[in-house]
Amino acid sequence: MIYQGKQKIWSDYQKEIPDNHWFYVRSCIRQSFFPASEGHFVKIVRDLLGKDLYETPHHTTCGGIAYHSDTIPQETAMTIVARQFSLMKEAGYKNLVTSCITSFGNYTEILETWREFPELETRIREHLWKACRREFDKPEYVAHASDVVYKLRNEIAEKAKFRLVNHETGEPLRIVEHIGCHYSKMFPHKGVGGAEYPCVLSGMVESWGGKVIDYPERRHCCGFGFRQYLVKANRGYSVSNTHKKFESMEPFHPDLIITNCPGCPYFLDRWQYVISEQTGKTYGQNGHGIPALTYEELAGLVLGYDPWDLGLQIHQVGPEPLLDKMGIAYDPARKYLGLDEKDIMKPGLPTVLKCC
Amino acid sequence: MGKLYDELCKDYRFKEGLHTCINCGTCTAICPAAEFYKYDPRKILDTIQRKDEAAIEALLKSDTIWYCGECMSCVTRCPRKNGAGLVIMALRNLSAKLGYFTYSEKGRQLYPLTKALNYNVLNLGYCVHPSTFVFEDHPESGPVFKWVLEHKEDVYARLGANFGKEGPGALRKIPQEDLDELKAIYDETGATERIETVEKYSLAKAEEMGMTPDEYLKYTFTHCSKGHFNNE
Numbered sequence: 001m002i003y004q005g006k007q008k009i010w011s012d013y014q015k016e017i018p019d020n021h022w023f024y025v026r027s028c029i030r031q032s033f034f035p036a037s038e039g040h041f042v043k044i045v046r047d048l049l050g051k052d053l054y055e056t057p058h059h060t061t062c063g064g065i066a067y068h069s070d071t072i073p074q075e076t077a078m079t080i081v082a083r084q085f086s087l088m089k090e091a092g093y094k095n096l097v098t099s100c101i102t103s104f105g106n107y108t109e110i111l112e113t114w115r116e117f118p119e120l121e122t123r124i125r126e127h128l129w130k131a132c133r134r135e136f137d138k139p140e141y142v143a144h145a146s147d148v149v150y151k152l153r154n155e156i157a158e159k160a161k162f163r164l165v166n167h168e169t170g171e172p173l174r175i176v177e178h179i180g181c182h183y184s185k186m187f188p189h190k191g192v193g194g195a196e197y198p199c200v201l202s203g204m205v206e207s208w209g210g211k212v213i214d215y216p217e218r219r220h221c222c223g224f225g226f227r228q229y230l231v232k233a234n235r236g237y238s239v240s241n242t243h244k245k246f247e248s249m250e251p252f253h254p255d256l257i258i259t260n261c262p263g264c265p266y267f268l269d270r271w272q273y274v275i276s277e278q279t280g281k282t283y284g285q286n287g288h289g290i291p292a293l294t295y296e297e298l299a300g301l302v303l304g305y306d307p308w309d310l311g312l313q314i315h316q317v318g319p320e321p322l323l324d325k326m327g328i329a330y331d332p333a334r335k336y337l338g339l340d341e342k343d344i345m346k347p348g349l350p351t352v353l354k355c356c
Numbered sequence: 357m358g359k360l361y362d363e364l365c366k367d368y369r370f371k372e373g374l375h376t377c378i379n380c381g382t383c384t385a386i387c388p389a390a391e392f393y394k395y396d397p398r399k400i401l402d403t404i405q406r407k408d409e410a411a412i413e414a415l416l417k418s419d420t421i422w423y424c425g426e427c428m429s430c431v432t433r434c435p436r437k438n439g440a441g442l443v444i445m446a447l448r449n450l451s452a453k454l455g456y457f458t459y460s461e462k463g464r465q466l467y468p469l470t471k472a473l474n475y476n477v478l479n480l481g482y483c484v485h486p487s488t489f490v491f492e493d494h495p496e497s498g499p500v501f502k503w504v505l506e507h508k509e510d511v512y513a514r515l516g517a518n519f520g521k522e523g524p525g526a527l528r529k530i531p532q533e534d535l536d537e538l539k540a541i542y543d544e545t546g547a548t549e550r551i552e553t554v555e556k557y558s559l560a561k562a563e564e565m566g567m568t569p570d571e572y573l574k575y576t577f578t579h580c581s582k583g584h585f586n587n588e
Contacts, residue, residue, distance in 0.1 A: 127544050186428045
């Protein structure tokens with residue numbers, strides 16, 4: 001009985017994710033800091049696995065960061081999103097997939113609020129018509145891009161060139177997964193596995209041969225906090241929260257961190273650099289950091305894409321120890337070259353953190 | 357029922373975020389902001405539930421409501437389905453509308469945030485964009501991102517982005533017709549009025565503090581007094 005009860009509860013947190021025909025909306029942060037991640041999402045889903053994924057150049061920010069930094073009213077954020085829905089309707093799609101977790105939370109919150117307060121949806125329809133002469137249909141399904149990769153994880157595994165395994169010892173890599181807060185903390189039933197046991201990333205890790213590490217602060221925020229990072233005076237909040245997570249995961253010796261939110265890999269990467277400069281402490285082996293990758297980057301490595309095409313050179317924490325463990329060949333001389341092998345110099349080096 | 361409480365009740369985030377708080381403190385226990393700031397969401401919800409107008413006004417003028425990171429970890433854990441983070445959003449909205457945000461150091465930060473983010477949205481179509489990301493304001497982005505910013509066009513082209521160009525792809529130029537629609541949405545839904553309100557109260561505060569607008573902008577972006585953190 002108890003087992004059956006648990007099975008029922010677990011089934012409430014599963015998502016039936018459509019496997020095709022997606023209208024794709026991009027992330028402001030991911031485009032700025034991890035542009036190749038989005039590029040490889042499109043490449044893997046559309047070109048490699050043959051799915052229908054459409055993007056219009058006319059879509060814009062969803063306004064989520066401006067909204068969660070309290071600089072625009074709620075109805076403004078809702079109407080910007082309604083415009084994206086209108087573009088989706090024009091293009092003839094019904095499944096929306098967002099690259100950004102803040103956007104995913106924003107879209108989900110808006111649809112849930114309209115469900116509870118239909119008069120607000122009516123008002124937003126009026127706003128959109130007055131402002132843009134546009135009408136919209138609500139999407140039948142809203143997914144985060146990591147949901148789509150989770151859905152396709154076994155197809156990716158079938159085409160894998162590398163596994164998340166130490167190629168010398170044969171042991172699975174020890175992997176920390178970090179889920180963005182707005183993926184399922186607000187609406188647990190919208191995330192695979194809910195807020196308590198989200199398995200959208202751990203499912204990928206297990207399918208690709210790695211071992212997921214549990215640690216005390218696994219569900220703690222990365223420390224973004226919108227205004228708590230964006231305003232220079234507040235960044236003590238941001239780095240303190242990241243520090244708390246690293247101190248908690250350190251005893252478990254992770255080989256890698258995988259994330260699904262655009263901001264989280266930035267903070268889990270850059271604050272390692274700052275902590276090393278401030279305290280001299282590093283969390284990887286022999287003075288290196290722990291690489292913090294996006295799920296697209298990890299899927300790309302598994303599928304055998306070149307690490308420098310994936311953009312791993314624009315992380316501050318060097319990926320080389322991870323590439324060496326996986327047995328992935330790379331050319332250090334090509335790491336910082338521009339398009340067509342153009343010499344565009346190299347970044348400076350941190351004082352403490354080893355980067356290559 | 358008082359005036360400020362009535363105003364809060366009109367906000368859908370307030371309707372969603374405050375039902376009946378039993379003051380258990382679970383929100384405070386899980387809160388990343390409470391871990392480091394002198395911040396207790398349980399007390400905030402209790403203050404509002406009491407409908408004490410003077411106490412609510414004091415909150416709207418305080419640093420307290422600006423400590424939250426809006427991660428919404430509190431929403432998951434509350435046994436009564438409250439959302440302290442949502443209530444905070446409603447409080448901040450009202451504080452911005454009434455100009456009360458200029459009474460506190462953390463509240464005054466709304467000025468640089470409003471200017472920077474809405475410039476990006478209205479002129480570029482992005483909330484964050486490399487063309488307005490200044491390394492000196494973000495030394496934590498590290499030497500690698502300093503290099504990216506110094507070689508933007510080359511690095512983004514190398515990584516397959518469509519930086520500043522027409523058509524789809526990462527960092528594409530958003531067509532002017534779409535930016536015009538965003539501006540029309542801002543005008544229609546109150547965002548333009550909000551920007552003007554924040555500007556008006558901020559410039560009055562700058563004058564009161566004896567600063568030029570630029571000095572005030574820089575000061576509010578960078579200044580952190582002692583006393584905000586638990587260990588101070």
